[in-house]
Amino acid sequence: MRLEARHLRVLCAIADAGSLRKAAVQLGMTQPAITAGLQRIEAALGGPAFLRNADGCRPTPLGQFLVARGRNLLAEMDSLLEAAVGLAADGEHRQLRVGCTPSHVTAGWLERLRSLAPETDVVLHVDNSARTLMGLLDQRQLDVAYLYENEGWSMPPSTRVARRTVMVREPQSVAIASGDPLADAENVTLTDLADSSWVINSSGDDEAAHIRRVCAAAGFTPRLVNIGDIPTSRELIVRGHCIAVCQPTSVPREDLAVRRMAGDPFGVHLFLAWRRDSVWEPLVPAAFDFLVQEYVEGAGRNPEYGKWLSDNPAATA
Numbered sequence: 327m328r329l330e331a332r333h334l335r336v337l338c339a340i341a342d343a344g345s346l347r348k349a350a351v352q353l354g355m356t357q358p359a360i361t362a363g364l365q366r367i368e369a370a371l372g373g374p375a376f377l378r379n380a381d382g383c384r385p386t387p388l389g390q391f392l393v394a395r396g397r398n399l400l401a402e403m404d405s406l407l408e409a410a411v412g413l414a415a416d417g418e419h420r421q422l423r424v425g426c427t428p429s430h431v432t433a434g435w436l437e438r439l440r441s442l443a444p445e446t447d448v449v450l451h452v453d454n455s456a457r458t459l460m461g462l463l464d465q466r467q468l469d470v471a472y473l474y475e476n477e478g479w480s481m482p483p484s485t486r487v488a489r490r491t492v493m494v495r496e497p498q499s500v501a502i503a504s505g506d507p508l509a510d511a512e513n514v515t516l517t518d519l520a521d522s523s524w525v526i527n528s529s530g531d532d533e534a535a536h537i538r539r540v541c542a543a544a545g546f547t548p549r550l551v552n553i554g555d556i557p558t559s560r561e562l563i564v565r566g567h568c569i570a571v572c573q574p575t576s577v578p579r580e581d582l583a584v585r586r587m588a589g590d591p592f593g594v595h596l597f598l599a600w601r602r603d604s605v606w607e608p609l610v611p612a613a614f615d616f617l618v619q620e621y622v623e624g625a626g627r628n629p630e631y632g633k634w635l636s637d638n639p640a641a642t643a
Contacts, residue, residue, distance in 0.1 A: 327367075341393045346383060434624065490598050523551050
């Protein structure tokens with residue numbers, strides 16, 4: 327007997343329900359039928375997947391392995407079926423599914439992508455986590471994505487996903503209150519910020535570890551404050567309670583200064599990723615060019631960074 331999706335659903339149902347009787351009800355089967363099915367599965371595997379007693383069923387190490395792997399496989403199959411049903415319902419109508427971490431390029435790049443496929447819905451998915459978006463690419467739930475990696479950390483490669491660098495190293499800036507003496511200082515060093523509280527967002531990738539790693543190299547341990555929403559973070563910064571590492575394209579305001587740090591201690595790798603088997607792969611070169619154009623044109627939102635980028639044209643691809 328070959329192990330099939332229906333067998334995995336039986337195993338997962340038994341693990342969830344904790345008994346053959348409850349699992350049978352959940353699956354719309356009789357208890358004798360689910361018992362016979364489990365016996366066939368175990369005979370094919372060569373060992374018990376569950377220990378049965380008066381209190382119900384408890385998975386063995388073999389059962390735990392099958393259930394854990396089976397859940398992932400079933401989720402992927404359900405996603406595949408959902409996508410296939412959607413394509414069948416739409417006929418010739420297709421979607422270009424785009425992922426992006428928060429960035430100044432998002433709106434403009436989306437408009438440019440729509441010009442590449444005017445008869446197609448361009449669907450945007452924004453997430454703080456590049457790791458999450460890469461997972462969606464790997465699972466065929468996105469076609470293309472604009473992503474980042476903090477310096478010193480990289481995502482595991484996937485044979486199903488191709489990549490192309492936008493910037494090898496984007497130097498990160500620091501956001502501080504405009505009333506802070508450092509806002510007008512000629513030079514801001516990392517050690518100048520050693521006594522500050524640093525705002526982080528745990529929904530991003532490796533942010534806390536990235537800041538700790540860089541600050542440790544400068545000889546101090548940063549005090550980190552985890553804030554999940556942008557308005558609260560901004561309010562804490564403008565009132566002088568915290569600082570934050572930020573994108574160099576961030577826009578300074580009357581109450582908020584955005585400064586580059588001497589030596590650019592924080593760096594981020596920016597890149598475009600896409601599914602190798604996506605029907606949209608022929609559009610990737612144009613999508614990449616549009617992304618770079620949007621990035622360069624938007625960099626001037628921060629005059630200090632815009633000047634740096636114009637003085638260093640080789641920084642972008």
